[in-house]
Amino acid sequence: MKEELSKIEELSKEYENIDISDIKMLMQKFFTKLRNRLENYVGDYPTFIEPVYLEDNVKIGDDVLIGPNVYIGANSEIQDYVEISNTIIFENVKVGQNFKLENCIVAKNSSFNFNNLNMKNSVLFGVAESKDELKTKDF
Amino acid sequence: MSEKNQKTVSRIKEVESTNLAPDNIRNEVIETKKAVEKDNDLLAERIHQNFKEHNVKSFDIVGAIGAGKTALLETISQRLTTKYRVLVICGDITTRVDADRIEKHNAETIQINTGRECALNAYHIHQIIKNKDLNKYDIVFIENVGNLICPSDFILGTDQRIIIVSITEGEWVVEKHPMLFKMSDIAVINKIDLKERLGTNVDKMISDAKKINPNIKVITTSAKTGENVEKLMSLMGF
Ligand SMILES: Nc1nc2c(ncn2[C@@H]2O[C@H](COP(=O)(O)OP(=O)(O)OP(=O)(O)O)[C@@H](O)[C@H]2O)c(=O)[nH]1
Ligand SMILES: [Mg+2]
Numbered sequence: 001m002k003e004e005l006s007k008i009e010e011l012s013k014e015y016e017n018i019d020i021s022d023i024k025m026l027m028q029k030f031f032t033k034l035r036n037r038l039e040n041y042v043g044d045y046p047t048f049i050e051p052v053y054l055e056d057n058v059k060i061g062d063d064v065l066i067g068p069n070v071y072i073g074a075n076s077e078i079q080d081y082v083e084i085s086n087t088i089i090f091e092n093v094k095v096g097q098n099f100k101l102e103n104c105i106v107a108k109n110s111s112f113n114f115n116n117l118n119m120k121n122s123v124l125f126g127v128a129e130s131k132d133e134l135k136t137k138d139f
Numbered sequence: 140m141s142e143k144n145q146k147t148v149s150r151i152k153e154v155e156s157t158n159l160a161p162d163n164i165r166n167e168v169i170e171t172k173k174a175v176e177k178d179n180d181l182l183a184e185r186i187h188q189n190f191k192e193h194n195v196k197s198f199d200i201v202g203a204i205g206a207g208k209t210a211l212l213e214t215i216s217q218r219l220t221t222k223y224r225v226l227v228i229c230g231d232i233t234t235r236v237d238a239d240r241i242e243k244h245n246a247e248t249i250q251i252n253t254g255r256e257c258a259l260n261a262y263h264i265h266q267i268i269k270n271k272d273l274n275k276y277d278i279v280f281i282e283n284v285g286n287l288i289c290p291s292d293f294i295l296g297t298d299q300r301i302i303i304v305s306i307t308e309g310e311w312v313v314e315k316h317p318m319l320f321k322m323s324d325i326a327v328i329n330k331i332d333l334k335e336r337l338g339t340n341v342d343k344m345i346s347d348a349k350k351i352n353p354n355i356k357v358i359t360t361s362a363k364t365g366e367n368v369e370k371l372m373s374l375m376g377f
């Protein structure tokens with residue numbers, strides 16, 4: 001599982017050079033191996049549909065639905081009313097309120113400091129204060 | 140939709156009863172509730188279609204906390220998995236306790252933790268089956284969150300709904316929770332092995348269920364001794 005994960009992380013590191021075809025295949029493979037890990041998150045009993053793997057110290061807001069097939073890296077923050085499925089979020093990411101992410105990858109250290117976004121089949125990057133500033137690459 | 144409106148709608152989801160809605164958004168609350176119900180029903184219909192197209196028999200198991208839903212599913216899975224490929228979806232507020240118990244009896248399991256929601260809804264099930272190849276299963280059981288009230292708001296798109304209560308909840312439990320009995324196909328009164336000990340009036344429970352829903356099939360069982368488990372399975376079509 002970690003092997004695919006580090007490959008995906010490598011591939012989605014640089015916005016300019018992502019190889020999308022490889023990512024799709026790797027994600028498929030990763031999700032078939034994904035296990036459940038729900039200890040050590042900070043939040044008040046969100047909804048989880050397994051498998052969901054949370055690294056340490058993931059903050060989760062109210063009325064959030066996570067899963068199936070979700071990995072969230074350490075120290076990431078998911079705000080209220082978010083829905084995430086078939087998605088990999090790397091460490092130290094901030095996701096604003098009312099985001100719906102389906103089949104997405106969010107690169108390490110990304111921070112989306114705005115509310116309301118609906119994304120499918122996309123790699124998301126960087127620091128964005130509004131939707132216009134968001135850097136994405138569809139697959 | 141404006142951000143303010145979005146916020147209102149998010150809040151509406153949390154308003155359990157229309158009575159709690161402030162007057163200025165009362166209409167919005169009612170309209171939103173109607174839309175949510177309609178969406179659930181449409182989704183449930185699609186789920187059921189999907190099950191049927193793949194020849195999957197499906198059951199929604201609802202019932203009181205601790206009535207024996209998991210215990211019955213354990214013994215039923217044990218008996219069915221020799222012949223059929225069984226998937227059990229377990230709904231609980233938190234933990235994987237029930238899924239782990241059932242998995243020991245050779246069924247594949249998926250746990251849903253609803254967090255603060257007191258019932259599964261069609262969207263939860265939809266999210267699971269859209270990621271699954273239904274050709275790999277013959278039977279899907281869904282163990283709903285232990286609750287005799289909330290699941291009546293959300294159908295899940297299964298062939299049958301089975302309500303399970305047990306005699307330890309007292310002989311009034313059926314008449315006090317009519318809604319789910321109205322909406323179910325089979326009523327199970329479990330823990331019948333304790334009848335002597337508790338002196339519960341089981342006949343009253345049976346006749347209450349029939350009064351509420353004349354079409355419901357009622358059966359008494361014991362997951363502990365196995366009494367009537369085979370009969371229950373034949374009511375379910377096995
Ligand atoms: N004596 C007796 N005990 C039973 C029977 N069925 C279940 N139990 C016991 O009742 C307790 C609760 O059973 P569960 O199967 O966990 O009940 P449940 O309906 O799945 O409970 P929740 O999922 O928490 O709502 C357990 O300790 C079971 O062993 C039965 O027929 N007879
Ligand atoms: Mg249970």
